[in-house]
Amino acid sequence: MKNSFYTIILILILGQASHFGLPWWGLAPIAAIAGWLFPQRTWSCLLAGFAGGFLLWITVALWLDTGNEGMLSARIGTLFMGLSRWAVLATSGVLGGLIGGMGCLTGTWAGSLFGRTAA
Amino acid sequence: MRVFRFLVALLLTILLVWQLHSPQQLGTSRIPALGDFFNPFTGFWQNAEPADITGILNGPLSIPGLKQPVQVVYDDLKVPHIFAENLADAIMAQGYVTAQNRLWQMDISTRQTSGRLSEVLGARTLHLDKLARRRGLLFAAENDWKAWQTSPETALYMEAYAAGVNAWIDQLTPADYPLEFKLLGYAPEPWSPLKTALVVESMIDALNKRDNDLAATNSLAVFGRDTFNYLYPLWNPRQQPIVPDTGQWKGLNVSLPEMSAQLPATTQRDTGIPDMSLPSAFRDFYGSNNWAVSGARTRSGYPILANDTHLPLKLPHVWFQQQLHTPERNCYGVVVPGVPGIAIGFNEEIAWGFTNVSQEVVDWYLIDWTDQTRTAYRIDGAPQQADLRVERIAVKGQPDVLDTVRYTIWGPVVYDDPEHPLYNCAYRYVTHDAPTPESLGQFLNIGRAKTYTDYRNAIPGLDCLAQNVAFASHSGDIAITVEGKFPVRAREQGRFILDGSQSANAWHGFVPQEDLPALLNPSRGFVFSANQHSTPPSYPYFYLGNFDDNRGRRIFNRLEHMQGVTADSMKSIQLDNYNQLAADALPIMLQLLDRTALEAADQEWLKALDAWKYEYKKDLIAPSLFEMWFQDTYLLTWDEQEAFRQQKIDVLFPEGWRFIELLTKDTTSVFFDRRDTPERETARNIVTQAFREMSQKAREKGQEALTWSVFKGFAIRHLTSQAAFSRLGLQTSGSRNTPNAIGQDHGPSFRMVVELTQPVKAWGVYPGGQSGNPGSAYYDNMIDTWVEGNYFELLLLERPDAIPDNRLLVRQTLLPK
Numbered sequence: 001m002k003n004s005f006y007t008i009i010l011i012l013i014l015g016q017a018s019h020f021g022l023p024w025w026g027l028a029p030i031a032a033i034a035g036w037l038f039p040q041r042t043w044s045c046l047l048a049g050f051a052g053g054f055l056l057w058i059t060v061a062l063w064l065d066t067g068n069e070g071m072l073s074a075r076i077g078t079l080f081m082g083l084s085r086w087a088v089l090a091t092s093g094v095l096g097g098l099i100g101g102m103g104c105l106t107g108t109w110a111g112s113l114f115g116r117t118a119a
Numbered sequence: 120m121r122v123f124r125f126l127v128a129l130l131l132t133i134l135l136v137w138q139l140h141s142p143q144q145l146g147t148s149r150i151p152a153l154g155d156f157f158n159p160f161t162g163f164w165q166n167a168e169p170a171d172i173t174g175i176l177n178g179p180l181s182i183p184g185l186k187q188p189v190q191v192v193y194d195d196l197k198v199p200h201i202f203a204e205n206l207a208d209a210i211m212a213q214g215y216v217t218a219q220n221r222l223w224q225m226d227i228s229t230r231q232t233s234g235r236l237s238e239v240l241g242a243r244t245l246h247l248d249k250l251a252r253r254r255g256l257l258f259a260a261e262n263d264w265k266a267w268q269t270s271p272e273t274a275l276y277m278e279a280y281a282a283g284v285n286a287w288i289d290q291l292t293p294a295d296y297p298l299e300f301k302l303l304g305y306a307p308e309p310w311s312p313l314k315t316a317l318v319v320e321s322m323i324d325a326l327n328k329r330d331n332d333l334a335a336t337n338s339l340a341v342f343g344r345d346t347f348n349y350l351y352p353l354w355n356p357r358q359q360p361i362v363p364d365t366g367q368w369k370g371l372n373v374s375l376p377e378m379s380a381q382l383p384a385t386t387q388r389d390t391g392i393p394d395m396s397l398p399s400a401f402r403d404f405y406g407s408n409n410w411a412v413s414g415a416r417t418r419s420g421y422p423i424l425a426n427d428t429h430l431p432l433k434l435p436h437v438w439f440q441q442q443l444h445t446p447e448r449n450c451y452g453v454v455v456p457g458v459p460g461i462a463i464g465f466n467e468e469i470a471w472g473f474t475n476v477s478q479e480v481v482d483w484y485l486i487d488w489t490d491q492t493r494t495a496y497r498i499d500g501a502p503q504q505a506d507l508r509v510e511r512i513a514v515k516g517q518p519d520v521l522d523t524v525r526y527t528i529w530g531p532v533v534y535d536d537p538e539h540p541l542y543n544c545a546y547r548y549v550t551h552d553a554p555t556p557e558s559l560g561q562f563l564n565i566g567r568a569k570t571y572t573d574y575r576n577a578i579p580g581l582d583c584l585a586q587n588v589a590f591a592s593h594s595g596d597i598a599i600t601v602e603g604k605f606p607v608r609a610r611e612q613g614r615f616i617l618d619g620s621q622s623a624n625a626w627h628g629f630v631p632q633e634d635l636p637a638l639l640n641p642s643r644g645f646v647f648s649a650n651q652h653s654t655p656p657s658y659p660y661f662y663l664g665n666f667d668d669n670r671g672r673r674i675f676n677r678l679e680h681m682q683g684v685t686a687d688s689m690k691s692i693q694l695d696n697y698n699q700l701a702a703d704a705l706p707i708m709l710q711l712l713d714r715t716a717l718e719a720a721d722q723e724w725l726k727a728l729d730a731w732k733y734e735y736k737k738d739l740i741a742p743s744l745f746e747m748w749f750q751d752t753y754l755l756t757w758d759e760q761e762a763f764r765q766q767k768i769d770v771l772f773p774e775g776w777r778f779i780e781l782l783t784k785d786t787t788s789v790f791f792d793r794r795d796t797p798e799r800e801t802a803r804n805i806v807t808q809a810f811r812e813m814s815q816k817a818r819e820k821g822q823e824a825l826t827w828s829v830f831k832g833f834a835i836r837h838l839t840s841q842a843a844f845s846r847l848g849l850q851t852s853g854s855r856n857t858p859n860a861i862g863q864d865h866g867p868s869f870r871m872v873v874e875l876t877q878p879v880k881a882w883g884v885y886p887g888g889q890s891g892n893p894g895s896a897y898y899d900n901m902i903d904t905w906v907e908g909n910y911f912e913l914l915l916l917e918r919p920d921a922i923p924d925n926r927l928l929v930r931q932t933l934l935p936k
Contacts (some may be wrong), residue, residue: 021292024158025136032132060159068167072298072894076163078843092157092164095139099154102132109125 003038004048010034011052011100019060027053027096028103035107039116045108046101053100058093065089142304151302161294163301166894173928181936182286184279185211188935190919193928196911197889197897200442202919206563207279209443210459212933214283214310217439221456221891222288222307223297224435227838228457229317232324233257237520238513239305245514252510253524255531255551256320262553263316270556276563277312280459284310298893299839310457318457319559323550323584325430329665330481331771333540336615338770341763350790354656355668355776357703359675361587361599361648362636364657371634373659375609375627406667407474408674408693408858408867410647411591411599413640417684421875422591425689426463426472427867429860432835434844434899436887438462438869442915443566450566451881451915453869456891460562463869465881467915468569469592470873474648476585476603478664480549482626483541484529484619493543496527497620503528529619540769545619547626549583549604558582571596571639578602579632587648593875599646601636601653604629608661630660645678647671649858668776669699669856677858686882689872694908695858696735701745704779705733708752711782711806721814735859737828737852740817744825746854747816751809753778756802758794782806828852832863835886835902837893844893849906859908870910882910 077083139154203209234248409426438453452464506526529545560580585603606626649671731741786802837844853859890897
């Protein structure tokens with residue numbers, strides 16, 4: 001539980017590097033580092049990674065969307081088969097979550113090769 | 120086992136990222152790479168501009184090449200007011216702020232004109248690219264830039280503009296790219312003066328490419344000379360020309376031999392150039408209105424100038440507004456993004472505005488090839504080699520396509536499909552000729568003009584963009600000039616496809632500047648134009664074109680009776696929904712209509728039409744009824760033309776005004792007889808039949824769908840046509856034939872009214888916004904005001920700090936680097 005929490009926090013902190021030029025897929029290695037440092041069981045690792053990636057992406061998106069008063073997300077929703085503003089936000093979150101989850105799992109399983117296992 | 124599961128996880132992660140980084144194909148639509156697009160750090164979210172950008176400071180920013188600091192004040196419409204110490208700095212700053220707001224539009228328009236769409240969009244646009252190249256648009260732009268370079272001054276300003284655009288591009292990261300680049304998956308590339316030339320060529324091409332030569336040639340061949348003259352007279356006697364005959368052309372003798380090479384009719388419809396065989400009354404029109412009223416007729420005692428340019432209405436909007444202030448000039452107006460200076464606008468002393476001249480500056484010459492290879496052709500019997508220009512077209516994801524275009528002394532051979540009727544024709548187009556080195560001078564110089572003489576000196580720089588340039592000054596002058604480069608033609612030369620084997624068929628030079636139709640301070644107290652004939656037939660030079668017959672007459676009638684003119688009365692003409700064509704046609708049609716042949720159900724429509732005052736107001740049904748009735752009458756009458764079209768022989772349809780003339784004067788003409796019936800019909804039968812057809816259609820549609828704004832339908836679409844970035848279903852009055860010329864996707868692209876008091880007062884509006892970003896509040900913020908027929912007050916500031924607090928959006932300082 002504690003490791004899941006740390007994983008999420010670390011992803012949120014290191015993920016800020018994407019504001020400074022780290023490519024968006026840098027989320028995968030960041031989540032892997034978190035998974036390596038805080039070993040977890042498969043599902044909790046997937047879930048923590050997902051939560052970290054999801055929160056990271058959706059908070060930034062939500063921040064921009066709020067300032068924009070939802071003008072652009074409404075247009076993008078129309079572009080993608082009529083998604084609602086919230087569905088557009090969720091899409092960004094879920095994509096971040098998937099990358100975070102898979103990255104975290106890869107990191108945790110890499111750690112287990114070196115004896116780092118969940119408590 | 121652990122190694123294996125790690126490798127699987129690693130592989131899946133890499134695959135996931137790879138997938139999210141790859142564009143996908145869903146049916147026919149291309150979906151951007153989802154990770155690239157949806158991530159909030161570099162994806163579309165970064166284009167979600169804060170809704171309120173008031174006071175958000177942007178800078179100071181450094182621009183390499185700038186000589187002195189430039190202050191930019193954005194007003195509440197996001198119009199930049201640029202204050203610079205010299206013109207080069209002002210132009211550089213203009214390039215910078217234009218790119219800041221409209222970069223993708225600038226990129227895509229140059230790609231379209233230069234035939235480089237496929238490079239970023241793939242093979243689906245290859246046919247467009249080939250046609251653009253074969254029509255010689257890139258060739259023309261290259262000639263422009265070559266010519267401009269011979270003038271150090273022109274070159275300096277072109278380079279300054281490019282440097283400004285590039286200073287913006289250079290500091291962009293992928294996160295900052297305009298949304299459309301992200302959507303289409305490509306990156307901006309550096310700007311260059313050649314690209315400015317391409318934007319100029321795209322304007323010229325949109326406005327000046329029209330011709331009817333193929334359809335006219337076919338019509339002459341199938342109908343014979345007498346019928347041709349009967350159906351297609353060149354001059355409408357009810358027309359009010361732009362420049363009347365006041366004896367100014369006496370002694371001007373331009374006699375050239377009549378010519379009309381009769382060539383056989385060709386089959387197959389023209390495909391690449393818009394179908395111009397239907398008369399203008401049925402087409403959306405690239406037209407415009409402008410006029411100026413002298414101080415004798417205005418309440419303030421100073422002239423007022425009005426201009427509204429009718430263009431395809433898209434998002435991002437075709438025009439960009441700005442003020443340019445230097446020690447020598449202080450002007451405000453619009454220009455197409457990518458071009459330095461001001462096209463239409465005003466300064467403290469003068470105002471000026473454009474309408475399209477609509478004279479034909481394009482001809483086709485049938486080439487006499489020496490053999491099947493089509494590499495040499497005969498001129499006066501002597502063989503001559505064609506210049507072969509190889510066009511290399513890059514195609515995304517595929518090898519480059521090479522296309523050889525044959526250039527003759529006339530111009531390029533456009534079509535490479537042997538089935539095309541113009542396959543063996545070369546294209547003579549004014550814009551292919553090298554312009555004068557100062558050819559953009561109009562946009563740069565008119566801004567500092569103070570008098571009529573300055574204006575006359577500035578406008579020859581328009582070169583091949585043929586425009587009616589209206590003018591008014593604080594000192595009290597009003598004027599209009601039909602400006603451009605017009606071929607000197609023998610009578611009817613170029614009305615039909617010309618025989619390209621004879622050098623004698625070449626144009627006889629160009630009309631000298633001093634002979635161009637011009638009008639200064641006429642006693643009637645106003646000048647005006649609305650794409651109608653430039654002159655009455657007594658003008659000694661022969662010309663052809665697609666002229667509008669309706670808006671100009673209405674504007675003339677309104678201006679003629681107006682006294683104590685104010686800016687509001689000028690706005691009321693710009694918003695006038697009266698259709699002169701309906702006013703001419705409907706009384707005659709109602710008179711011809713056999714009311715005894717109607718049923719009770721038809722009476723409802725008749726009542727609406729009887730009561731109608733020819734106003735195309737959005738909530739009326741009469742305009743829809745008239746449009747259907749008139750069109751049905753027209754098509755039932757011209758079933759002969761329609762039959763040729765069915766056989767893929769492109770023929771001309773008579774002009775709307777000529778049709779009305781026949782309905783009035785020649786009701787038993789053989790053309791009113793339907794080919795598919797044994798009876799001999801007259802105009803009366805046709806009008807009645809058409810009414811009943813209309814009545815039937817109207818009943819099927821119902822009241823709601825007959826409401827004019829619904830019947831017409833009006834939308835402003837994004838350049839990609841994506842509904843998400845468009846404004847659909849806008850309720851508008853007007854039609855292509857009313858001064859308020861709002862069609863289905865065309866319309867007044869910038870309404871401007873300038874009253875030349877001191878200080879000058881100006882109002883304007885366009886249906887778009889200053890920002891090209893669909894994520895900006897300034898993307899489409901002026902559309903509703905435009906739809907409602909309201910205006911914004913345009914600010915011509917004396918100093919950066921002269922802006923009223925309630926209209927200040929943000930200040931930006933540009934510094935030399």
